[in-house]
Amino acid sequence: MLLLALLASFAQAAFVTEPYLQLGPRPAPDRLSILWHAPDADATWALEHQSADGAWMPVQRIVQRRVTLRGTRPFRIYEAELAGLRPGAEFDYRVLRDGAPVFTARGKAIAPPQAPARFAVVGDPGAGSAGQRAVASRINAAQPDAVIVPGDIVYPNGRLKHYLSKWFPIYQPVFRARISAAAPGNHDFEECADLAQPDCLAYFHVWSPPLNGPAGNAVALMGPAADQQAFKALAGAKFPQAANYSFDYGPVHWTILDSNHVMDWTRPDLRQWLENDLAQSHAPWKFVVFHHAPFHSSGKHAEHQRLRVLSPIFEAHGVAVVFAGHVHNYQRTHPIRFVAEPYPTPLGSQQPIPGQTIRDPNGVVYVLTGAGGAGLVDGAKTGRPSTWLPFTAHFEARQHSFTQIDANPELLRIRQIGADGRELDSFQIARK
Template sequence: MNFRYRVIWTVLLVAAVVGFNLPTFGADAPDFLVAPYVQLGNRPDFSDAMTLMWHAPDRDAAWAVEVKRPDGWQKMAPPRGSRLHYPDRDAFRIYTAQLRGYPPGSRFAYRVKRDNTVVFQASGQSRKGPGAPTRIAVMGDTGTGTPGQAAVAYRINEFQPDYAVILGDIAYSRGTVKNYYDWFYPPYNANKASMKDGGPLMRALPFVGVAGNHDISISWKSITDLDKIPDALAYFFFWDQPLNGPLGVVGPFTPKLAGSDAAKKRFLAAAGKRFPRMANFSFDYGNVHWLVLDSNPHVDWRDAKLRAWVAADLDAVPKGVWRMVAYHHAAFHSSSHHADALQMRALARLFEQKHVDVVFAGHVHEYERPHPIRYGAEGTITVDRSYDGVKDTTPNGVLYVTSGIGGQRGASEYLGGVAYRPKVYTNVYDTSQASYTAVEVNGARMELRQIGADGKIVDRFALTR
């Protein structure tokens, strides 16, 4: 074999071993890189519209979205596409369309056409209006590709929530385009429901994403070097969520970018006005108001302006509407892990003053429900031991739930005996398996169950008012 053939054979052998392949986005390319998924869009308040997004190979095509009416399929406004091209990755396109015109909480069928051929069909549900009973799936620390992650997705599909709130660390380990493709979308937007596949969730109901450290604060001092990780910060272009937060321009409390001008330009073109504002926002769904916060250390929640925004947001919530907060870094937990990341205690007193009902967090890979907590000015902690969530359903204090085990292995990583450090507030604690929180809100009563990957109830409690 002469030298030239030896080189060719060596290249082919190496290619076979390392899986080197260049997908060609020609006529036989898949229709989708990520199948259509529903988002709230930039709609903090009630609306008859939902956003639909999908990712497709980089080729020109005539896309259309239709929703079913009694008299046939009605075409929605033309989808908008944007093209993303990263080094070492084939260019791809993200499409966004709006699904409109259904009364609150009604089911509808929709379909997506490419070049006049139906390539996708599913059903969704319009956003529920004030007062409506709702079901919510809540969990954090999701995108790992573990069997537990898929099993939990399957359990959520059994629950059939109206929407899901993902408490950060959405896609490990850097929140990149690749991380989302490998670890996040597959189990939550699966074509079929099974313990191994997950479930067809995202095509039917909106997921709401909270920014965790692995999503937007992925390196030392929160500087994301886009030359080293060009497809980082996908949070800001894979999600379409309300933009009513206080941090609209890059400043001291927003993620910082490093890298060449070209890399920054590419990211900013993809993110648009969602960066940096989308890390903090609030929205209403049914009988619940949600405040979603960036708990990464680049935000100082002791800042007066930020606190004023939190206070005003909670003051505007009508009486009788539940007040829920979602952020990533659990402020009250009983693990030796992340024992120094308690910065969100800065808002504990404000939450209590503004009658927040439940604060959800992740970061610590556990399920935990402390006794209701009242947090004093000097950092003192008073707990309500009489609240048990069964006989006594009116907590005196705020309920802090850590549901940070949605995609984790459970005990293998956070063995109870290794990480468990009981505190004055410690009550229910579980790291035995991956799990999520199933929330059912019905008027003046809210029921919460922690459901394990095996389908069993890990914890159960209720609140009434």
């Protein structure tokens, strides 16, 4: 017991947040990043990963950022970019402090284009609820290759302290071993834009996606000038560019978008970036992820379906599935196309986009997977198609859940898994 207590206190002393895998600035089948948070003390940190012949290879460059936000106990964020990994293969890694190993885990490199991959997609999760913990445990058991989060990552808003209490501790068994990536939701950005809470917008501090999205689109920062300055200094180039990006994992091209109000997706330059991103990909499957579900049968948030303005682009470029959250349940549409009626440009902040949905086997499936942990809504609509809009094919709101995707170049098998382990929905999309 004493030994266990000593080991526990040692681990506590070594890390504020244990190491977690990220896409990093240049994700590729042989490259990813590992981040960790450590107490604010001078130490020499190293990260080594094991090569195929068993030798430990040190990462040459580890970037350190010191977190000194007002009201937060100072700590440091370390980021190491690993290269030379065997594509799609597991690898052992260890983190050393002052020459002594303090953490060891087995990670997995990004799968190359033709290799199958399993993904977990879970929206609106970080409420610290029993449902979140149950779903996290199911995700861990499913052994996904990567976890994707369509926004409202932590509640009540995206403060660093909520990441440290309701995010990393709950998913650490997965995150130490597999990449995670997220799209920002309203609780992450809009409801955390006031830096009178100086640890807000922690999205830009803790996530490390590639900075390959459109530049120059920003959260409208508020709060004391000194806190805004401290935020920007810590976020560096990640603010604001990290809010939109894309990457490839196995047979899937993932495009991650910011659907908050500040992003006006009627803007020609933003639409052109999205068009280029999708057109340039030759991946067998294209998925798009953002927070505000554009097609759903709930009354709540019905006025927030404005990203319908992007549907023609998704259709033109063969996007198979769009994943979203915001409404706290699970809903899936039939494959649909959307014909918008004329809408004002720019869009107002609360305007739904009027138009017509047309069922079409070549259309896009919209999966709302917002049942990751926050309080569920519309339980009574489960199993009652008469209460759904015609484009909805499935609706589950009686328990928390996540989406599991098995992708190979020819076939997608997509299942919704409940907190109790039951399969709540299942469908497949075959390559045409």
